[in-house]
Amino acid sequence: MVKKVGVAILGLGVVGGGTYQTLVEHHDFYLKTQQVDITVEMVLDRALDRLAQLGVPQEIIAKNIEEVLANPNVDIVIETIGGIGVAKDFVTAALREGKTVVTSNKELICKYSHELERIAKRNHCGLFYEASCVGGVPIIRTLLDGVQANHIQSMMGIVNGTTNYILTKMTYEGADYAEVLKEAQKLGYAEANPTADVEGFDSMYKLSILSSMAFHTKIPYTKIFREGIASVSTKDIAYGRELGYTLKLLAIGKNTEKGVEVRVHPTFIPNSHPLASVNDSFNAVYLRGDAVGDVMLYGRGAGALPTASAVVSDVIYAATHSEIKYSTFKNNATADKSTNFISDFSSAYYIRLSVADETGVLAKISSIFAKCNMSIVEIAQRGKSEVGENGQHRVPLVVITHKTTENRVKNAVAKINATDIGTVNAVIRVEE
Ligand code: HSE
Numbered sequence: 001m002v003k004k005v006g007v008a009i010l011g012l013g014v015v016g017g018g019t020y021q022t023l024v025e026h027h028d029f030y031l032k033t034q035q036v037d038i039t040v041e042m043v044l045d046r047a048l049d050r051l052a053q054l055g056v057p058q059e060i061i062a063k064n065i066e067e068v069l070a071n072p073n074v075d076i077v078i079e080t081i082g083g084i085g086v087a088k089d090f091v092t093a094a095l096r097e098g099k100t101v102v103t104s105n106k107e108l109i110c111k112y113s114h115e116l117e118r119i120a121k122r123n124h125c126g127l128f129y130e131a132s133c134v135g136g137v138p139i140i141r142t143l144l145d146g147v148q149a150n151h152i153q154s155m156m157g158i159v160n161g162t163t164n165y166i167l168t169k170m171t172y173e174g175a176d177y178a179e180v181l182k183e184a185q186k187l188g189y190a191e192a193n194p195t196a197d198v199e200g201f202d203s204m205y206k207l208s209i210l211s212s213m214a215f216h217t218k219i220p221y222t223k224i225f226r227e228g229i230a231s232v233s234t235k236d237i238a239y240g241r242e243l244g245y246t247l248k249l250l251a252i253g254k255n256t257e258k259g260v261e262v263r264v265h266p267t268f269i270p271n272s273h274p275l276a277s278v279n280d281s282f283n284a285v286y287l288r289g290d291a292v293g294d295v296m297l298y299g300r301g302a303g304a305l306p307t308a309s310a311v312v313s314d315v316i317y318a319a320t321h322s323e324i325k326y327s328t329f330k331n332n333a334t335a336d337k338s339t340n341f342i343s344d345f346s347s348a349y350y351i352r353l354s355v356a357d358e359t360g361v362l363a364k365i366s367s368i369f370a371k372c373n374m375s376i377v378e379i380a381q382r383g384k385s386e387v388g389e390n391g392q393h394r395v396p397l398v399v400i401t402h403k404t405t406e407n408r409v410k411n412a413v414a415k416i417n418a419t420d421i422g423t424v425n426a427v428i429r430v431e432e
Contacts, residue, residue, distance in 0.1 A: 001035065002031065002035050002036070002037050003035060003036050003037065003319055003320065004036075004037045004039075005036055005037065005038045005039070005075050005076060005315070005319040006038075006039055006040075006041035006071075006073040006074050006075050006076070007023070007038060007039070007040055007041060007074065007075070007076045007077070007078055007315060008040070008041055008042040008043065008044065008062070008068045008071070008074045008076075008077050008078065009040060009042075009043045009044070009078045009080060010043075010044045010045075010065070010068070010077060010078065010079050010080065010081055010087075010090050011044070011045055011079065011080045011081030011082070011087075012043055012045040012047070012050055012051060012054060012056070012080070013045075013050075013080065013081075013082075014303070014304045014307075015080040015104050015131065015304060015307045015308060015311065016043075016045070016078070016080035016081075017050070017054050017304060018303075018304030018305045018307060018308035019078060019080060019307075019308040019311045019312060020040060020043065020054055020056065021054065021304075021305075021308070022305065022308040022309070022311075022312050023038055023040055023312060023315075024040065026312070027039075030316060034316050034319075034320060035320075036316060036319045036320060038315060038316075038319065039073075040060060041060060041071060041073045041074050042060050042061075042062045042067070042068050042071055042074055043056055043060055043061055043062065044061075044062045044064070044065060044068055045061075048061070065089075065090050065093060068094075069093055069094060069097045069099070074099060075099065075100065075319075076099065076100045076101070076102060076315055076318055076319070077090075077091070077094040077099045077100070077101050077102070078101075078102045078103070078311060078315065079091050079094075079101060079102070079103040079104070079105060079108075080103070080104050080105075080131075080311065081105070082104075082105055082107070083105070083107060083108075084105075084107050084108050084111060084112070087103075087105055087108055088108055088112060091103060091105075091108065091116060092115075092116065092119060095116060095119040095120045095123055095125055095127065096119060096123060097123075098123045098124065098125050099125060100120075100125045100126040100127070100128070100318050101116075101120070101125070101126070101127050101128070102128045102129070102131075102311055102314040102315055102318065103127075103128070103129050103131070103132060104129070104131035104132055104307055104310070104311055105129070105132055106129075106132040106133060106202070106205040106206055106209060107205050108132075109129045109132045109205075109209055110132075110204075110205035110206075110208045110209050110221050111205075111221070113127070113129075113209070113327070113331055114218070114331040114332050114333050115333075117326055117327060117331045118331075120324075120326070121326060124324070125324070126318050126324045126325075127326075128314035128315075128317065128318055129209070129314070130310040130311070130313060130314045131307050131308075131310035131311045131314065132206070132209060133159065133206040133209050133210055134157070134159050134206065134283045134285060134297075134299075134301045135161075135283065135299070135300055135301040135302045135303065135306045135307040135309075135310060136299050136300045136301070136303075136305075136306030136307060136309045136310055137283055137284070137285065137297045137298070137299040137300070137301060137310075138297065138310065138313065139157075139210060139285050139297055140209075140210075140213065141313070141317075142287075142295075142297060143210070143213045143214055144213065144325065144328075147287065147289050147292055147295060149289075149291055149292075150289025150290050150291045150292050151255070151289065151290045152214040152215060152255065152287055152288070152289050153254070153255055153256070153288045153289065153290060154252070154253065154254045154255070154287070154288045155210060155211065155214055155251075155252070155253045155285060155286065155287045155288075156250050156251070156252050156253075156275060156285075156286045156431065157203075157206070157207070157210070157250065157251045157252075157283070157284065157285035157286065158248055158249065158250065158251075158275055158278050158282075158283050158284050158285075159202075159203050159206045159207065159210075159251045159283055159285065159301060160197055160200075160202050160203045160206075160249060160283070160301070161189065161280075161281035161282070161283055161300075161301045161302045162184055162189050162190045162191075162194065162197040162198070162202075162281070162302075163197055163198060163200075163203075163228075163229050163249040164248065164249065164278065164279070164280065164281060164282065164283065165180075165184055165189050165190075165280050165281045166180045166181060166184055166190075166198070166229065167229060167232070167237070167247055167248060167249065167266075168279040168280050169183070170232070170234050170237050170247075171237050171241065171246065171247065172279075174234055174238065175234065176234055177229070177230070177232060177233070177234070181194060181198065189281055189302075198228050198229055198230050199226070199228035199230060200226045200227060200228040200229075200249065200264040200265070201226070203226075203249060203251045203264045204221050204224045204226045204251070204264050205221060206251060207219075207221075207224055207251035207252075207253060207262060207264055208220065208221040208224060208262075210251075210253070210285070211253035211255075211260070211262050212327070212329060213327070213328070214253060214255070214287070215253065215255045215260060215329075216328045216329045217260070217329050217330075217335065217336050217338075217339045218329055218330065218331060218332055218333075218334065218335050218336065218339075219253070219260065219262055219335065219339075220333065220334060220335055223260075223262060223335060223341050224262045224263060224264060225262070225263035225264070225265065225343070225345070226263070226264045226265070227264065227265035227266065228249070228266075229249050229266050232247065232266050232428075233426065235352075235396075236350070236352055236426050236428060239350075239352065239382050239396075239398050240268050240350060240428070241271070242382075243350075243378065243380070243398070243400060244270060244271055245268035245269060245270060245271065245350070245430065246268065246269055246270075246271050246273075246276035247266055247267070247268055247428070248266070248267055248269060248275060248276070248278070249264070249265070249266055249267070250264070250265070250266075250267040250269070250275070250431065251263075251264045252264070252265075252267070252431065254345075258340070258342060259339070259340030259341060259342045260339055260340065260341055260342065261341070261342045261345045262341070263345065265429055266428055266429075267428070267429050267430065267431050268350050268428055268429070268430040268431070269430075269431050269432075270432060273432075274286060274296050275296075278298060281300070281301070281302065282298065282299065282300065282301070283298070283299065283300070283301030283302075284296055284297060284298040284299075285297050343406075344405050344406050344407045345405065345406055346403050346404065346405050347403060347404075347429040347430060347431060348377070348400065348401055348402060348403050348404070348429070348430040348431075348432070349399075349400070349401045349404065349409055349427060349428070349429060349430060350398065350399075350400055350426070350427070350428040350429075350430055351398070351399045351400075351401065351409070351412075351413075351424060351426070351427050351428075352382075352396060352397070352398050352399075352424070352425045352426040352427075353365065353396070353397045353398075353399065353416065353422045353423060353424050353425060354388075354394045354395070354396055354397070354422065354423050354425055355394065355395060355397045355421055355422040355423075356392055356393065356394060356395075356420075356421045356422065357385040357393035357394060357395040358393075358421070361421050361422070362379065362397075364419070364421055365379075365397070365399075365416065365421070365422055366379070368412055368415050368416055368419075369399070369401070369412055371415070372408050372409075372411050372412040372415065373404070373408055374401050374402075374404045374408055374409070374412055375401065375402040375404070376399055376400070376401055376402070377400045377401060377402055378398075378399070378400040379397065379398070379399050379400075380397070380398050381395055381396070381397055381398075382396045382397070382398050383395070383396045396425075397422075400430065409427060413427060
């Protein structure tokens with residue numbers, strides 16, 4: 001039997017516009033394959049020229065949110081506005097009205113899923129957000145319905161296309177960070193204000209959502225260690241390549257017996273790791289489950305149609321499932337008391353120093369690492385000796401350590417910087 005479903009789209013920018021286009025163009029296909037007759041009953045956006053450009057019929061343009069919510073033919077409200085201002089008010093109002101919400105808004109879900117889910121439960125409606133994380137890559141459905149048989153032990157993801165595009169250019173063209181950022185802005189990948197992407201906030205929101213679902217416990221974004229790519233130098237990317245590593249901005253979640261570890265930072269991974277070949281604006285998530293082993297999902301994490309693919313799949317799911325699923329964990333603003341977060345996490349490290357080009361310096365540097373209980377895998381001089389400000393000859397030295405902890409590294413860096421024989425210029429974590 002065919003199910004009739006009416007939707008309203010709030011915000012017809014890139015994602016909302018792509019969603020409108022997909023729903024209209026694929027209407028007959030969904031009718032045939034899914035037995036759902038989805039009609040766009042209303043749209044809400046102030047940019048009337050944009051609506052005209054998309055070919056939206058005049059009669060479905062709503063004047064305000066009240067008109068959308070009062071429309072009995074609207075069963076599902078799609079929120080593609082973004083941010084936590086008006087989007088939060090509209091989503092809250094729609095749920096209160098008993099309308100299922102499908103959203104692409106990661107910041108909203110990351111910060112308020114607890115509040116919104118409570119309202120949804122109270123009003124017996126659904127809250128779906130596949131499009132909030134990694135655009136067209138069906139990672140949320142995979143976590144909920146594909147790998148739910150597993151204890152997910154870890155996830156590593158390239159979940160931001162803008163930074164992956166920038167790092168790819170720096171890696172393969174030797175381009176400078178500032179130069180590529182400007183190019184990415186011109187191409188429309190990076191926002192005029194690129195902070196959310198390049199400083200890792202976008203990845204942090206996505207990691208908070210994904211790790212909460214993967215580990216079945218609330219992972220507030222405030223628990224996530226975050227470092228962006230703004231201070232990454234092309235020099236380090238090149239030195240890393242020579243040592244067999246590729247640099248990626250990774251969102252990492254680990255769930256071990258000792259506790260949960262969540263972090264976003266530039267990371268060296270072996271060139272042979274599947275994530276090392278995820279380039280340009282592509283995204284990927286690499287999961288490890290106790291039964292399934294390794295699973296990797298790869299695809300477009302942003303853009304009109306890839307993100308619309310996720311939005312519409314949620315609409316179809318909501319339309320074809322009568323049982324509403326909510327989070328598998330206690331969805332509170334804060335983490336469960338029983339969740340132990342590891343802040344002094346372990347990893348291997350790439351450390352670049354500038355050291356005095358003098359006899360005995362290597363031994364002194366090695367002895368500082370030894371005193372800090374850090375074991376060295378490799379130590380290599382890179383580049384030529386240069387004359388520093390004080391006339392001292394300096395040479396770049398790259399050290400790869402065995403697995404150690406953040407605190408030990410901080411301690412070693414402080415000790416080296418306090419000497420007059422060396423300065424630490426870069427510290428990059430390494431995952432195998
Ligand atoms: N700004 C994000 C990115 C896309 O560059 O991947 C939306 O999440």
